[in-house]
Amino acid sequence: xxxxxxxxxxxxxxxxxxxxxxxxxxxxxxxxxxxxxxxxxxxxxxxxxxxxxxxxxxxxxxxxxxxxxxxxxxxxxxxxxxxxxxxxxxxxxxxxxxxxxxxxxxxxxxxx
Amino acid sequence: xxxxxxxxxxxxxxxxxxxxxxxxxxxxxxxxxxxxxxxxxxxxxxxxxxxxxxxxxxxxxxxxxxxxxxxxxxxxxxxxxxxxxxxxxxxxxxxxxxxxxxxxxxxxxxxxxxxx
Numbered sequence: 001x002x003x004x005x006x007x008x009x010x011x012x013x014x015x016x017x018x019x020x021x022x023x024x025x026x027x028x029x030x031x032x033x034x035x036x037x038x039x040x041x042x043x044x045x046x047x048x049x050x051x052x053x054x055x056x057x058x059x060x061x062x063x064x065x066x067x068x069x070x071x072x073x074x075x076x077x078x079x080x081x082x083x084x085x086x087x088x089x090x091x092x093x094x095x096x097x098x099x100x101x102x103x104x105x106x107x108x109x110x111x112x
Numbered sequence: 113x114x115x116x117x118x119x120x121x122x123x124x125x126x127x128x129x130x131x132x133x134x135x136x137x138x139x140x141x142x143x144x145x146x147x148x149x150x151x152x153x154x155x156x157x158x159x160x161x162x163x164x165x166x167x168x169x170x171x172x173x174x175x176x177x178x179x180x181x182x183x184x185x186x187x188x189x190x191x192x193x194x195x196x197x198x199x200x201x202x203x204x205x206x207x208x209x210x211x212x213x214x215x216x217x218x219x220x221x222x223x224x225x226x227x228x
Contacts (some may be wrong), residue, residue: 031215041200043151043167043219086155088217097167098145098209099164100217 001096002027006087006103013077021072021106023087032063032089033100034072036081043086046072050089055112071099077110113139116205116220124226130191131224137184137205143211144186144215146178148198156169158201161186162209198227 003026004060004103025032027104034046047061049070058077063070074081084107088100125131146158160224161180178188179200184205190197194217199225204217 031217033217035219040221041202042221043202043204045216045218047218066221076123088155092185097162098206098215098217099157099168099170100147100204101157102147102155 001099002029002089002091002101004087004089004101006085006106008106009104010090010107011109013108015077015079015110015112016046017039017077017110019074019077019108020109021074021085023070023072023089023103025068025070027068029089029091030063031091031100032070032087033087034061034070035086037059037086037105039083039100046085074108077108079110079112082108082110088098116203116218118201118203118220118223120223121221122224122226124228125193126228127193127195129193130189131193131225132187132189133201133225134218135186135188135203135205135220137186137203138218141205141218142184143206143209143215144180144184145204145206146188147202147204148185149173149202149222150198155202156190160209165166167209195227198225200224201202 035043051065084105086104145160160168180186204219
């Protein structure tokens with residue numbers, strides 16, 4: 001099955017800094033999602049981005065499907081951005097119905 | 113529109129018992145997927161149901177089972193609980209799970225299971 005790798009595993013920033021999180025995947029995908037896991041464990045949808053570029057406020061994401069990677073950009077970071085960011089993907093062909101494969105996550109800590 | 117609802121939010125069980133978790137998907141969503149999250153293994157796929165049929169299953173023992181009802185609500189059951197089953201169990205729903213659009217997964221708040 002598809003493999004998903006995220007980097008860096010940990011990221012520590014001062015408030016106001018910018019950051020880039022990377023997600024590499026091993027096969028073509030028709031679903032790629034970025035999530036932020038809140039302290040209570042819920043996965044909050046950030047982007048659905050199997051290809052192209054999207055922006056939502058201070059966050060933006062780009063997926064280059066031909067090169068099998070996706071980037072999540074956080075600008076002017078705030079303490080509330082702290083938490084774990086996950087990338088997850090699947091290719092719905094064959095027997096992959098409904099199975100998102102998750103990366104190990106990036107733990108982001110933003111200090112005031 | 114209500115989100116994905118999981119009940120209960122917290123459970124404490126002892127080894128050998130069984131447990132049933134419930135998931136109500138977003139209205140109109142027919143696909144429900146279940147995941148287990150542990151510190152050691154991360155987020156792992158358990159199974160997916162669509163129109164009351166299990167279409168995909170992860171690499172978990174037969175003690176883990178599930179079902180989906182005609183209203184798309186889903187339950188998962190774990191029998192003969194082991195200490196290692198302590199985890200956050202997450203449910204996600206989507207309109208479809210195929211290669212066309214509509215396969216975006218939306219997650220519930222999870223059920224945190226502790227096995228003593």
